[in-house]
Amino acid sequence: MDNSERSEIKINTVDLIAKLGGAPYLNKSERSIWLQIYDRILGSINDGALPPHSKLPGELDVANLFHVSRVTVRRALSKLQQEGYLQARKGVGIFVRQQELRYAVQSKMHFFDGLGETHDEIQTKTLSLRYKSVSLAGAEALNIPIGSKVIELTRIRLANSAAIYLATKEFPEKRFPDFEKHYYQKHSVTDVYNAHGIGEYHRAQTRISGSFANQLDAEALKLTHETPLLRMMSVNCDTDEVPIEYNVGRWPLTSVELIF
Amino acid sequence: MDNSERSEIKINTVDLIAKLGGAPYLNKSERSIWLQIYDRILGSINDGALPPHSKLPGELDVANLFHVSRVTVRRALSKLQQEGYLQARKGVGIFVRQQELRYAVQSKMHFFDGLGETHDEIQTKTLSLRYKSVSLAGAEALNIPIGSKVIELTRIRLANSAAIYLATKEFPEKRFPDFEKHYYQKHSVTDVYNAHGIGEYHRAQTRISGSFANQLDAEALKLTHETPLLRMMSVNCDTDEVPIEYNVGRWPLTSVELIF
């Protein structure tokens, strides 16, 4: 079990009525009811009435609270999930996500160099390290034959215990025969580079696009399935312009700002 | 009425059954029914059975076709709209969007320099040109006082008549007293620069983030309300490092790839 999942704050219905600002009456003239409910819940999140990690009442309770059907409430909740404000956990409940507003990422330096200034507690967790055949995109980026072996490293970055960045990297196995040994000493890719005689390297290419979270992305980033993501593909090269790392990074769409 | 909205192709139910690959039977064991419907419709779009600009049957017809309720079909259609494959027009119907797969945008050059190679027909349409007070973000970017007057220019970019890029620019009015006169000659911002003695300029900053389409964005890009967007903010400066243009550009999330 995760650190970030401890200390649930449970909100009961009576509290929520107060927190949502009193009378739960709506007229559907201007804005549809489900959007008004969306507004109200989002407002409660933004003004702190629904703090991060707090648990919402059950959907039926919320529906009764607003005097609407469960379906209507679910539309509001669904939009809030897509925008990264809430995360639903089947069989458990719906929780307020820690929305780490925006992360400045200086693309020309190493990543997250500018990040420590604004956020105290940055952690990197290794999710998996395995040997496999290179992906199609990886083969092209690393300029190695299809079928080549690579080391695939998946890591997640937490800021104040909230997941904000998921990265999957591929390294040519030939270039890094002792990857695992050196990596696990300090969980540092730079150390692996150094141990294999690569003192300097640089980013050769960066591509940015969008996509939607698949099951695994969603799980790692504590998002709901199909949430939109900002996706960045990058390639690192050594001083001889030989590709040494292919990286695919993903952020929740609304939680990052890339600065160039 | 738009060019791109002419030549509707109407698909009737019988056709669709054939196009969707025969038997509309589903079992909900592995993948939920609405996702299977999503798969089938997306498959038909991708293999050309549902070409761009074609009109789907009414939601009730599609529901009957798959032997499910209208609500279930709407979930599949909703996801397809969010991903930019379909656009619903109230009171009219649901249409297949032209998905211009991915646009390479070289950020260090002028935009879309690399684009003509892959797409023949690029147009830029001016949606509005008006005088107003600078926005908050614009004031900061242009380094001018809040309340300053700017020229706000909104343009949309079409590739093969499909909307792919929406840009809103702000220019300091003091710097460009004759903006309108020069702009309307060839609808070229570069010409306006030249006419005001700016021969060279460069991009000073680029910020990339995500957002969701508001009503106007959605209308211009022919997307459904609340579709996720890739958003890019940039500032152009003259050779003295004085900001001359603040630009906010938006793409449908899945229709662009920014290459740096």
Next chain:
DNA sequence: CAGTGGTCTAGACCACATG
């Protein structure tokens, strides 16, 4: 006017997580 998508209801059953 008829046809369309947008909204909403009041149920129902399921899969999952937790105690």
Next chain:
DNA sequence: ATGTGGTCTAGACCACTGG
């Protein structure tokens, strides 16, 4: 065993578009 979110139904009424 209980409570949760996930899925699905069969209706209903509305607002909008177009002929």
